[in-house]
Amino acid sequence: MGKKVLVIGEIREGSLRHVSFEAIAAAKTLAGDGEILGVICGSTQLEAYAKEMVYYGANRVQIIENKKLKTYTSDGYSQVILEVIKKEEPDAIVMGHTAIGKDLTPKLASRLDVGLISDVVEIDVIADNIVFTRPIYSGKAFEKKIFVDDMIFATIRPNNIEALSRDESQKADISKLDVEITDLRTIIKDIVRKTSDGMDLSEAKVIVAGGRGVKSKEGFEPLYELAGVLGGAVGASRGACDADYCDYSLQIGQTGKVVTPDLYIACGISGAIQHLAGMSNSKVIVAINKDPEANIFKVADYGIVGDLFEVVPKLVDEIKRI
């Protein structure tokens, strides 16, 4: 029998995050021939986002508009999503494993006293069981879990589960739901973003990352150029961040962001275990390092032993010629 699965859509800088569509694809596996219900929260004009959820596979979408939901607060969003869950009684609730997903889902799961499986990279149906796969021990192993509870929460790691193809001919019921929000304990007055190029590292398909080998802030310029011609984002090791070559918002690794792009180009990064924890599941890894013994070559699909200041500009020139 099919299940009812609720997908919480997430808006970031005027568009739905791609991981919300990946969450719909995950929900499809969970739902079988059941129903996928999307929910979108915000202050106003949410119909366009709801339609996008429908084009990517949601069977029904509920919009919750309230000026108190203009920016995410754990307090406000949990109040309204809790109401939707009580009303709809879904079998599962899915959203992206993003900063908001990591904040909201444990709070809701604990309120409802149900299970949560976080950072899921794969969902399969094996002998009528739904099997979730997630990395453990900083990506060195994967565990598979079967859920037996009546209701479960799951967060999906971006860039791992492929979204369904967008189909504008899809039609579905989009309705508004009024939910009263009691006084919020937190009010966000302003958000000042500290990212250099605005691209979200966790969803980037191509990442050019620099380490201490980049040697200075200016040393990152060729990396930005390479990321530019490849349509990607720039990331960094903690070594580069600690040395003040770039902002900590770019840090990838155990204590930074976890990324799984299609292509990860590591420039002047030694490949410490804490860095690998954040990028070793990238689909293709290219390492550029002067030291042929550098640990990063152990996880790289392609290695270039050389000076990054010679190699990176050559790559930029070659890519521009294509």
Ligand code: FAD
């Ligand atoms: P280095 O180890 O100094 O490596 C620099 C590399 O650049 C060398 O391999 C060198 O051969 C190469 N190089 C130098 N010049 C050139 C050149 N011209 N061309 C090509 N190659 C060149 N680190 C993270 O990255 N992310 C984390 O989240 C993280 N969390 C941590 C958490 C804890 C609790 C601890 C203890 C550490 C953590 N670290 C983390 C730090 C980690 O252990 C390493 O110190 C760090 O990753 C090293 O950064 P790096 O590779 O840039 O520098």
